[in-house]
Amino acid sequence: MTSNPNQDLTFFKPNSIISDDIINSNNAYLSVITNTQGVLSNWLINSLIENSLQGTANLINRDLTKKQLNRTKVTYISFTNNKEFYVKNLKRNGIDVNFNQNFEFIDYFTNLFINKIKTDEDIPKLFDMKLDPKTVLFVENPEILLYSTNLSSNRLLSHILSLSKQCAQTFIIASKDLIDMENTTNDPQDLGFKLHDFLTKLYHRSIMNINLQPLKTGRAKDITGSLTVSKGSIPSNDLIEKEYVYNITKDGNLKIYYR
Amino acid sequence: MSNQNSVVLLTRLLSLKESSPFHLIIDSLLQSSYYLIEEYVYKLNNSIDIIYLSFETAKKPNYAKEFIDCTFIKPDEIIKKVKSVITTSKSLIIIDSLNYFENIEVTNFISTLASPTTTIIATYHINVPIPKSSIPNYPSALSLLTYIASSIFELEPILPIDINEEELENEIAKLNIPVNLKLNSPIFKCTLTNRRKSGRSIIYKFKIDTKLHEYEIIKEAQPETNEEDESLLKDLTTFNLTTSNKQKLAKEQVELPFMQAQESLGSSGGAIVYEFEKDDDYDEEDPYEDPF
Known part of the structure; x- marks a missing residue:
């Protein structure tokens, strides 16, 4: 595999990551990115932010080199990382978000349960915000609220819908670690049940599902994981369904191969 | 009923000319109801007012006259809102998902809204896990819905012959959606169960092509059995x-x-x-x- 030339990641025709049609659309599109502990999607998210802000995606698609100033706004809501984490990571992509007015970071990681959620009544306030229609919204690990509060999956989905209907494209990033088919219960308070319900209903709203998982065959030295881009329940004619494998080297370089 | 008549029945159902107040569409992650709803809209050709009840749809579809966001309101408030926008003429209510209702309230909701002049088309996602009922041994929402529905459309993708369906089901249960299997395609399989007033139900399998608006009955290939095979x-x-x-x-x-x-x-x-x-x-x- 190492003898193959480096191959590029493309989500939409013709050769784009987040297409102009989506950004300029009046619709509200939703895509789901799922990962597990061994294969996190941070590298992909950095590139999606880069592509949203300036049209390029240096690390994953070498043909997208044309920089577009003010392509779109990005609002990033994270329940698992603080702003510093992304400031540092995005520097690898050549973006300093500290000085980018189109980038807004909402930190729901730092002191979430000390300052922001004191009782369950505070949860709706987290999602009470106005977004520009030409925004790409990222919500990272909102399922944390399902585990740590009495919030039901239906209610969380309603909160997410209230945000996603305001902007052109929403990415929900969630972990699939708790989906365990062998120990499934039908108790609505069970964490596995809540997550399964939440993700399945999200898939019924999405146009694109990106799934990162470790290799089924076990660990390999030259492959970190696989990435599958599949259609969601809402059709998009331009979506390119494909399977990739990727390798992140020790020095942080990324290589992508078609499967 | 001949093949031709069954296609006529499907066409009449899609254009709401057949008396059938509640159409239940059972879809899955493999084949969503999106294209079937679009086919209804195509067949209806703006001849009827459409009220769209949204539990998971972000924006009002072009074909809807009224769009009611049902995400934060209770079923009785939804009914009030629908009744306030409903006109005396014939109307159609499309519900994007019935999975957000509890099993104890769903049938009451449907039966309150359905009437001779109001048809309901509602989707139920079969892959969504079913929560334990708050009342022990109460039937699941799906069994109740299939009991009260006058027409049921079960959607499936047309899969390649060599696919292992059990393996595919396992992958879907783990929420791993495979690629390039023509899932969620505009051409799909549909099992239609239509209930007559007498209670008799008739079942047909169709291949529906929503691009060309063509419907074709699927005849299941039955293994030839010769009962009088003396050689046995x-x-x-x-x-x-x-x-x-x-x-x-x-x-x-x-x-x-x-x-x-x-x-x-x-x-x-x-x-x-x-x-x-x-x-x-x-x-x-x-x-x-x-x-x-």
Whole structure:
């Protein structure tokens, strides 16, 4: 595999990551990115932010080199990382978000349960915000609220819908670690049940599902994981369904191969 | 009913010309109801007011006259809102997902809204896990819905022949959606169950092409079974188990006793015929003596 030339990641025709049609659309599109502990999607998210802000995606698609100033706004809501984490990571992509007015970071990681959620009544306030229609919204690990509060999956989905209907494209990033088919219960308070319900209903709203998982065959030295881009329940004619494998080297370089 | 009639039935259902107040669409992560709803809209061609009840749809679809965001409101408030926008003429209510209702409230919601002038088309996602009922042993929402629906559309993708369906189901249960299997395609399989007023239900399988708006009945290839295959009976025992043609003819010509009884007695259109026997003591004057 190492003898193959480096191959590029493309989500939409013709050769784009987040297409102009989506950004300029009046619709509200939703895509789901799922990962597990061994294969996190941070590298992909950095590139999606880069592509949203300036049209390029240096690390994953070498043909997208044309920089577009003010392509779109990005609002990033994270329940698992603080702003510093992304400031540092995005520097690898050549973006300093500290000085980018189109980038807004909402930190729901730092002191979430000390300052922001004191009782369950505070949860709706987290999602009470106005977004520009030409925004790409990222919500990272909102399922944390399902585990740590009495919030039901239906209610969380309603909160997410209230945000996603305001902007052109929403990415929900969630972990699939708790989906365990062998120990499934039908108790609505069970964490596995809540997550399964939440993700399945999200898939019924999405146009694109990106799934990162470790290799089924076990660990390999030259492959970190696989990435599958599949259609969601809402059709998009331009979506390119494909399977990739990727390798992140020790020095942080990324290589992508078609499967 | 012939193949042609079944396609006519489907067309009449899609254009709401057939009397059927509640159409239930059962979809999955493999084949969503999106294209079937679009097909309804195409067939209806703006001839009816569409009220869209959204539990998971972000924006109002172009074809909807009214769009009601149902995410933060209770079922009785939804009913009030729908009734306030409904006109006296014929209207159609599309519900994007019934999975957000509890099983104890869903049938009441549907039956309150459905009427001779209001048709409901609602989708139920089969892959969404079913929560334990708050009332023990209460039926699931899906069983209740299939019980009250007048037409049920079960959607499936048309999969390549060599696909292992069990493996695919396992992957879907783990929420791993495979690629390039023509899932969520505009051409799909649909099992239609239509219930007549009499209670009789008829089931057809169609291949629906929403690009060309063509419907084709699918005939399940049945393995050929020849009941009279005499070769199966040969060499099993030392006895002769087979029948010759002459014996078969004789067997067919035997008149069975109940056939005879039907001819002589049942000829008067299902009436009960009582034949008096010699020991019967029947008094015409006594009303309690009437054997019927």
